[in-house]
Amino acid sequence: MSEFSLHPRLAADTSLIADWPLCRVLLMEDARWPWAILVPRRAGLTDIIDLSDADRALLMEEMARMGAAIRALPGVAKLNVAALGNQVAQLHVHVIGRHPGDAAWPDPVWGKGAPQAYDPARKAAILAELSKA
Amino acid sequence: MSEFSLHPRLAADTSLIADWPLCRVLLMEDARWPWAILVPRRAGLTDIIDLSDADRALLMEEMARMGAAIRALPGVAKLNVAALGNQVAQLHVHVIGRHPGDAAWPDPVWGKGAPQAYDPARKAAILAELSKA
Numbered sequence: 655m656s657e658f659s660l661h662p663r664l665a666a667d668t669s670l671i672a673d674w675p676l677c678r679v680l681l682m683e684d685a686r687w688p689w690a691i692l693v694p695r696r697a698g699l700t701d702i703i704d705l706s707d708a709d710r711a712l713l714m715e716e717m718a719r720m721g722a723a724i725r726a727l728p729g730v731a732k733l734n735v736a737a738l739g740n741q742v743a744q745l746h747v748h749v750i751g752r753h754p755g756d757a758a759w760p761d762p763v764w765g766k767g768a769p770q771a772y773d774p775a776r777k778a779a780i781l782a783e784l785s786k787a
Numbered sequence: 788m789s790e791f792s793l794h795p796r797l798a799a800d801t802s803l804i805a806d807w808p809l810c811r812v813l814l815m816e817d818a819r820w821p822w823a824i825l826v827p828r829r830a831g832l833t834d835i836i837d838l839s840d841a842d843r844a845l846l847m848e849e850m851a852r853m854g855a856a857i858r859a860l861p862g863v864a865k866l867n868v869a870a871l872g873n874q875v876a877q878l879h880v881h882v883i884g885r886h887p888g889d890a891a892w893p894d895p896v897w898g899k900g901a902p903q904a905y906d907p908a909r910k911a912a913i914l915a916e917l918s919k920a
Contacts, residue, residue: 659866661840701854701858701866701868702847702850702851702854702863703851703854703855703858710848711847711848711886714844714846716845717835718836721834721836725834725836731877732872733834733835733836733868734833734870734873735834735869735870736867736868736870736871737868737869738865738867738869739865740885740892740895741893743865760873760874761873761897762869762871762873764894764895765798765894765895
């Protein structure tokens, strides 16, 4: 079995938050939404059903852990949680904080124009907040 | 605690496949993709983190069960799995079969124009197939 390595596109678009028991936990470089990406550190996976039963249970707990941290951020009204992977096949789960009136509401966030760069102080603050999860 | 009832918009857009231990399992009325919707039969839920730990584990297993059934259908290359709920707040999970060249590829399926009605024989066949899951 080959070793896990993060897809270069996911690496380029994110900053590291932490490694959790199953997932590498990343912050998407788009200040329009608090947006984490969870990547199970297993090689060769595309879909959630490719995980073992035990890893799938762990993924759900890590999705919930990040979901709770993001929903607790100021201004977040609800979550969007999704494993799509049409563009980057490596299994990864988006956990995104949404609110009515945000830059894509009520549509999904994907394909909504160029990402907005974080102000460095704001990025440091959200990384610190989500690192506590 | 109030009783579960299916949101009228979800009812209008789908056909019943089955009731599983946690979820009402529905087929989306859009022949462009094999597309199931899983709705936990609990009242007042919006996000996955609103479920109890036990129900969340059950939801993951039911997502995987439907995901395996859909990925086994002819022509399905991968899955899209998502809990969004920006338009219909009642917690529901999309499980969608995708392939390169489908009507939205590589974008997500939401917001891609009017649903395509099923041919009745094809709909009966897919309902029968997914009912076996």
